[in-house]
Amino acid sequence: MEALKINLDDYVHSGEGANGESFDHKTDKDIMMKLYNPGKITQPFDEMMMARKVFDMGIPTPEPGDYVTDGVRYGIRFKRIPGKKSYSRATGENPELVEKYASEFAEMCKKLHQVHVDTTQFESVKERYYRLLGENPFFTPAEKDAIGKFIADAPDTDTAVHGDLQYSNAIFVGDKRYFIDLGDFCYGYYKFDVSMVYLCCCISDEAFISETFHMPKSLAIRFWNCFARAYFGPDIPLKSINADMDPYAGLKTLIIERDTRRPMPEFRACLKGII
Numbered sequence: 001m002e003a004l005k006i007n008l009d010d011y012v013h014s015g016e017g018a019n020g021e022s023f024d025h026k027t028d029k030d031i032m033m034k035l036y037n038p039g040k041i042t043q044p045f046d047e048m049m050m051a052r053k054v055f056d057m058g059i060p061t062p063e064p065g066d067y068v069t070d071g072v073r074y075g076i077r078f079k080r081i082p083g084k085k086s087y088s089r090a091t092g093e094n095p096e097l098v099e100k101y102a103s104e105f106a107e108m109c110k111k112l113h114q115v116h117v118d119t120t121q122f123e124s125v126k127e128r129y130y131r132l133l134g135e136n137p138f139f140t141p142a143e144k145d146a147i148g149k150f151i152a153d154a155p156d157t158d159t160a161v162h163g164d165l166q167y168s169n170a171i172f173v174g175d176k177r178y179f180i181d182l183g184d185f186c187y188g189y190y191k192f193d194v195s196m197v198y199l200c201c202c203i204s205d206e207a208f209i210s211e212t213f214h215m216p217k218s219l220a221i222r223f224w225n226c227f228a229r230a231y232f233g234p235d236i237p238l239k240s241i242n243a244d245m246d247p248y249a250g251l252k253t254l255i256i257e258r259d260t261r262r263p264m265p266e267f268r269a270c271l272k273g274i275i
Helices: 042-056 087-093 095-112 125-135 141-153 191-203 206-213 217-232 238-251 253-260 265-271
Strands: 011-016 020-025 031-036 064-069 074-079 170-173 176-179
Touching (some): 031 042, 042 064, 087 095, 087 206, 087 217, 095 170, 095 191, 125 141, 125 191, 125 253, 141 238, 191 206, 206 217, 217 238, 238 265
Antiparallel strands (some): 011 020, 020 031, 031 074
């Protein structure tokens, strides 16, 4: 698909992340745009196509529009959600409401993980991790065998997995809630997904949490504790939940090492029970 040429002068910068920047249209309040960093051409197109499929399933997400370029960078236009706020930003700005925000996000996730998907249209989370494992140059063959067995032994389900379930990837305005950044959407066992929340809140270091989620790590841990009670129920001990999440969170090492191109021992520590 050929990208629609846009004039960046028609937009105002509204934010940025690891993969690029976001912009709001100056005159059309219904349009926002995500432009990826230079050199990324297929990734925004793939995310646009994925976002369309997810939107068509009825999962709450901003409606995707055109595949666009400013002549250098490529991106996607979406229907803008005026006044939206991510759950991470809202928690950082209103720490006294951490239980409310974590509980709302947990309810969103529970509903998402009950959605059955057409498995002919999406990749399974297991296939994704097998591929990442095969491409990883840092684990030994014996470690790869152990990780592969753990992936294989996980339950097989046909339910939705966001794929990058950070609490910055869910937004709300009023009583409306939406998932965003759905380029890694797939299907499979929910713990592959929930473990990303645990990783972002409890395993990531203070500097990363502060820069990415706009809060101190102590608040992020409180967010996870509230989220875990709301998602799993108050009768399951938090220590047991965390121990269950560890190996699934450790699998995210495969993604992080792919992106950083170096071993990440602080995340590998979560895998100590299986390798």
